[in-house]
Amino acid sequence: MSASHTHGDCCDHQDRHQFSLRKALIPIAVSALLFVIGLLFNKALNNTPYSVGEYAVLIPAYLISGWSVLITAGRNILRGRIFDENFLMAIATLGAIAIHELPEAVAVMLFFQIGELFQDYSVGRSRRSIKALLEVRPDTANLKLGDQVREVDPKSINIGDLILIRPGEKVPLDGEILSGQSQVDTSALTGESVPRTVVTGETVLSGMINQSGVLTVRVTKPFAESSISRILELVENASSKKANTEKFITRFARYYTPVVVVLSLAVAILPPLLIAGATQAEWTYRALVLLVISCPCGLVISIPLGYFGGVGGAAKRGILVKGSVFLDALAQVKTVVFDKTGTLTQGNFRVTDVISENGFTQSQLLALAAQVESQSNHPVAQSIRQAHGKSVHKSGVQEYEEIAGHGIIARIEERTVLAGNDRLLHRESIPHDVCIVEGTVTHLAVDGEYTGRIVIEDELKEDAIAAIQALHLQGIQTVMLTGDNQAVADRIAHTLGLDQYRAELLPEGKVAALEEILDRASHTQGKVAFVGDGINDAPVIARADVGMAMGGLGSDAAIETADVVIMTDAPSKVAEAIAIAQRTLQIVWQNIILAMTVKAIFIGLGAVGVATLWEAVFADVGVALLAIFNAGRILR
Structure with a gap:
């Protein structure tokens, strides 16, 4: 039996x-x-x-x-x-x-x-x-073909097709808004009852409910890989x-x-x-x-x-637990390790300063940075392109190489251009002055000569301080591992009141740091949870006793790798998940x-x-x- x-x-x-x-x-x-x-x-x-x-x-x-x-x-x-x-x-x-x-x-x-x-x-x-x-799984989608709109099965729609979403309708597939703006109800995905405003250029996920305006959306994922299908599969x-x-x-x-x-x-x-x-x-x-x-x-x-x-109770609160074995592990967590960007901070970077050197103007430096970063999906690259504010010709970028934890090297108009952190300058032996700046810094160099830097800042999430306090009340140690510079890490750790933190870590450095934490925790029989944004933290999420993906609905890495998916961007849900377990x-x-x-x-x-x-x-x-x-x- x-x-x-x-x-x-x-x-x-x-x-x-x-x-x-x-x-x-x-x-x-x-x-x-x-x-x-x-x-x-x-x-x-x-x-x-x-x-x-x-x-x-x-x-x-x-x-x-x-x-x-x-x-x-x-x-x-x-x-x-x-x-x-x-x-x-x-x-x-x-x-x-x-x-x-x-x-x-x-x-x-x-x-x-x-x-x-x-x-x-x-x-x-x-x-x-x-x-x-299950009730928000959409049954039909409005496929837009020129001036005509046909009602079809969502499974028959391909990536790149255009769909029309009218007020009151469910979003049938994940996609990017091409025209229109609206309020969307995300409660089925995140457990949050407050509607969210979406505009042209933003992403909508299947399972959301369009409340006010008409949206034209370009489909970015097939039905089987859409957010609601993946969540249902998990549950x-x-x-x-x-x-x-x-x-x-x-x-x-x-x-x-x-x-x-x-x-x-x-x-x-x-x-x-x-x-x-x-x-x-x-x-x-x-x-x-x-x-x-x-x-x-x-x-x-x-x-x-x-x-x-x-x-079921966790799902109602916007926390997806992939099985009861992870509830047991969560209940024994004594250390929570956080990634910084997109987890404790909003990940909405904005350029705050441009310092140009060696004959470059600020606008020239920003234009060059936008061009070299034109093929990257990193939040820092997106903030530079947004600050530039003009269209970028990707065709001029050749021999593009993105080096994890360092930055980018590319050939642009017969010149070798570097854009990245201080480690990249040392790796390529580019002479430069040492600068300590409150914020994330992207340095630029052309043909081995330093040309300036762009300072970018990120903001803490609203409930980040409350999240750390809630974990401390539960008797849980808090740690932050980040690839960002020491000055930024010092400021964030001091503001939040973290127990430990380590900065300027490469992806493999994060895994090594987590191994040390796991080794220490094994002596006290406590479990270690790692909380990341699910995009570039998959190795660390997989290695932790409990891997938690923050706001990972749109991230395949989060859905696949994490044991627990927090469907909102609220770090306070970590303490709530542990309490439920x-x-x-x-x-x-x-x-x-x-x-x-x-x-x-x-x-x-x-x-x-x-x-x-x-x-x-x-x-x-x-x-x-x-x-x-x-x-x-x-x-x-």
């Missing part, structure tokens, strides 16, 4: 069909009515010839409430999966009927179905936030990555159930043989009580449900301890004859219900 099998078999109906409360209540209501009649008129019905009246009322009640359990038990036996709770309940209730304890047999099945009803409802609630994502696959707690319960149940069956058989057979005056009927009844009490429903239902609630783990262990304790007490009471089948039913269903309600708290 496994937790996944058990849960799937018990609740087969709600996995295949959308849960309907009214539909589920009808058989329970009919069975409950027959059960009440059987109890109220039990004496009269029992006094009919061969107790036919009692059988006529209570057997239909038993079959209506217990048919799914009996069928599932039979199907599992044929598949070789004998020992699960369906088998335990089928044997216990059929045994009760055999010793003429019909009301108890019906009660077991009826209260089990009531427990299932609550479970179905609880699962429905925890899935609601994930179903909200749907989350259940495959199980936490160690879930795996433990699966292994536990595999041994626990056969032991219970053998123990029950021993209780039924041995005492009448070994104890004087012990009757077969009495000890068989005790064995049946033991079987019902031993059903591990509370465990196998509530533990996966607890983790599912954690994943800790709460989930706490509730899961509460459920395990509750179920184990109650089971142990009632197994003892059943073995000595104190507990009856009635108490067994309430113990089993009661534990399951308490565990389900407890797991439901994670969503709140």
Whole structure:
């Protein structure tokens, strides 16, 4: 038996069909009515010839409430999966009927179905936030062909095609706005309720809802790779990555159930043989009580449900966790390592100063920098092109080489032009004055001669300080690793109150620095999370115990590499994700301890004859219900 099998078999109906409360209540209501009649008129019905009246009322009640359990038990036996709770309940209730304890047999099945009803409802609630994502999957797209607009399947649209998005429509595919401006609702992707204004040149993602203006968009990704499709794939696959707690319960149940069956058989057979005056009927009844009490429903239902609630609750808050195993890891995080640009800072660079030397004017230097940076997607390159403000002829750029962590070398009009940081100047042996500047600096050199520098500044995100404070309150160490210069790193670290930081790191330097942090953390049994923007931090995200991508909806690297994707640009979500994970783990262990304790007490009471089948039913269903309600708290 496994937790996944058990849960799937018990609740087969709600996995295949959308849960309907009214539909589920009808058989329970009919069975409950027959059960009440059987109890109220039990004496009269029992006094009919061969107790036919009692059988006529209570057997239909038993079959209506217990048919799914009996069928599932039979199907599992044929598949070789004998020992699960369906088998335990089928044997216990059929045994009760055999010793003429019909009301108890019906009660077991009826209260089990009531427990299932609550479970179905609880699962429905925890899935609601994930179903909200399914609802924003667009069914159609308006393909623009010249002056005509055709409604087509989004899957048939190619990269480069133009689509029209009218007010009130869902954005069907990721793309760049060519004309129009509007307010878009991003709540399905980010969990944020405040609409965002988008204008020409900006990117819109599938799953957003256009609220006001008409937008013409050039498609940049096919439907299968669009943001909403990737998110849905993540959520749907989350259940495959199980936490160690879930795996433990699966292994536990595999041994626990056969032991219970053998123990029950021993209780039924041995005492009448070994104890004087012990009757077969009495000890068989005790064995049946033991079987019902031993059903591990509370465990196998509530533990996966607890983790599912954690994943669903996080998704509702704009945090995508790729599986319960990462919730467990998040709960043990003691160190959070941040990238700087786009993670703690906004990544919206702007040019604040241009210092030209050796015969260049400021405008000439900016024009040259814009040309050499014309093929780069780096935020610094974008800010230089924006400051230049004129169209750039890329055709003049030849022998272009982008050196990670350094900058760019290119041939422009028969001249070798360098644009990059101080490391690039030293690498190419370009003589220059040492300058300490508050900001990111791009140096330029032409044919080995230094020609000036461009100073660029970035701003902290609004909630960056609050994010670091929240992590400190949780007792978590904060570290920043950045490729930026020491002066910028000093200022950012001091403003935020970081515990540690390292600057001027190449991509491989970040990995080496993280290795050191992981090595130190291993001595304290704490986990290390790395938070990056997902564009150039994939190696470090992959190496951390928990890789977190910040605002990574548009980044394939983030979606593929990270264990947790934060769908907003808010670093404060890191502390929130850790809090949700800790709460989930706490509730899961509460459920395990509750179920184990109650089971142990009632197994003892059943073995000595104190507990009856009635108490067994309430113990089993009661534990399951308490565990389900407890797991439901994670969503709140």
